[in-house]
Amino acid sequence: MPANTSGFAGRRVLVTGGLGFIGSNLVHALAAAGASVLVLDSLDPRSGGQVGNVDALPQVQVVPADVCQFESVLTHMPGVEYLFHCAAHSSHPYSMRDPQRDIEVNCVGTINVLEGLRRFCPAAHMVYVGTSTQVGPMRTNPIDELHPLAPMDIYSANKAAAEHYCRIYAGAYKLGVNVVRLPNVFGPRANIHNPDFGFINYFVGRALQNEALTMYGNGAQLRSVLYVADAVSALLAAALAPATGQVWFAANAQSISVRALAERIVAVFGSGRVEQVEWPAARERIDVGDVVIDSTKLRSELGWQPHYALDAGLAATAAFFRQP
Numbered sequence: 001m002p003a004n005t006s007g008f009a010g011r012r013v014l015v016t017g018g019l020g021f022i023g024s025n026l027v028h029a030l031a032a033a034g035a036s037v038l039v040l041d042s043l044d045p046r047s048g049g050q051v052g053n054v055d056a057l058p059q060v061q062v063v064p065a066d067v068c069q070f071e072s073v074l075t076h077m078p079g080v081e082y083l084f085h086c087a088a089h090s091s092h093p094y095s096m097r098d099p100q101r102d103i104e105v106n107c108v109g110t111i112n113v114l115e116g117l118r119r120f121c122p123a124a125h126m127v128y129v130g131t132s133t134q135v136g137p138m139r140t141n142p143i144d145e146l147h148p149l150a151p152m153d154i155y156s157a158n159k160a161a162a163e164h165y166c167r168i169y170a171g172a173y174k175l176g177v178n179v180v181r182l183p184n185v186f187g188p189r190a191n192i193h194n195p196d197f198g199f200i201n202y203f204v205g206r207a208l209q210n211e212a213l214t215m216y217g218n219g220a221q222l223r224s225v226l227y228v229a230d231a232v233s234a235l236l237a238a239a240l241a242p243a244t245g246q247v248w249f250a251a252n253a254q255s256i257s258v259r260a261l262a263e264r265i266v267a268v269f270g271s272g273r274v275e276q277v278e279w280p281a282a283r284e285r286i287d288v289g290d291v292v293i294d295s296t297k298l299r300s301e302l303g304w305q306p307h308y309a310l311d312a313g314l315a316a317t318a319a320f321f322r323q324p
């Protein structure tokens with residue numbers, strides 16, 4: 001949590017997708033900072049959204065709304081001072097199975113939010129949540145914000161397109177829109193039972209059930225990771241930043257192989273076991289290979305840094321899911 005969350009006290013904040021994994025953790029942090037939070041979420045069954053993720057929080061209003069419906073978005077824009085756009089179709093495999101719906105949510109939904117910002121609250125600061133997979137296979141090691149974009153799957157391509165929309169609106173209309181691209185995020189309030197979402201959270205679910213954590217191939221592929229509280233602190237810092245039209249990566253300094261990560265989960269949770277399985281063909285076709293993200297820009301420009309080393313984040317995750 002950054003020291004300056006006081007900037008949100010008493011502010012009107014809109015979080016789209018606020019019932020989802022990252023959005024709900026953001027909502028908890030904003031509520032703790034004294035913000036007045038409005039959540040727009042359609043509780044899409046093909047997402048990680050869960051109604052209990054923001055249960056019983058004062059100063060938080062949850063409104064069922066689909067960002068693909070322009071009027072539903074516009075209605076809630078007047079008076080908004082900060083806007084976090086977390087509503088998304090967030091699954092790579094789903095996007096390959098239903099590419100049209102992925103475009104609707106990730107592209108049209110983002111345009112609707114940007115148009116609402118432009119027309120009804122142009123002084124607001126907006127943060128868009130991008131993904132590290134927008135860059136596709138790593139051509140330079142490490143990957144920074146100047147790395148070319150060559151996404152391997154429809155979700156990542158649509159996330160890249162939506163990021164371009166944000167940059168265009170920031171430039172053409174002088175709106176306060178920034179982007180934080182996240183790597184594999186894990187932690188409390190994630191959907192931990194569906195392998196179509198982030199693999200770390202799925203591994204967490206398997207460890208909690210004392211089941212096998214099945215890694216594809218030999219697990220040597222490197223991944224950049226981040227505990228969700230550190231993702232939230234990056235998003236909050238981006239919203240309070242004076243600069244606009246910026247793109248920042250946020251990730252832990254060290255990448256880790258899928259095998260080593262699975263082994264750390266088993267060790268920290270004290271349950272589960274690591275097993276190797278054949279790559280499913282549909283997954284192998286869209287895999288990006290090694291991912292090594294460099295967050296120097298975010299660290300130097302906004303003073304952001306992650307506070308949770310991997311084991312500390314895993315221990316906090318275990319404590320959350322094991323609480324009675």
Ligand SMILES: NC(=O)c1ccc[n+]([C@@H]2O[C@H](COP(=O)([O-])OP(=O)(O)OC[C@H]3O[C@@H](n4cnc5c(N)ncnc54)[C@H](O)[C@@H]3O)[C@@H](O)[C@H]2O)c1
Nearest residue numbers: 017020021022042043044047048049066067087088090185
């Ligand atoms: N989880 C990660 O590791 C990760 C990594 C990089 C980027 N991201 C990005 O972070 C953002 C949040 O991801 P997440 O992991 O919290 O996903 P999630 O699936 O847990 O949450 C997405 C939320 O959006 C809602 N939603 C979906 N379609 C909607 C619509 N049409 N209208 C309104 N609400 C809708 C869902 O109901 C859900 O609550 C996404 O933009 C995602 O691309 C996530």
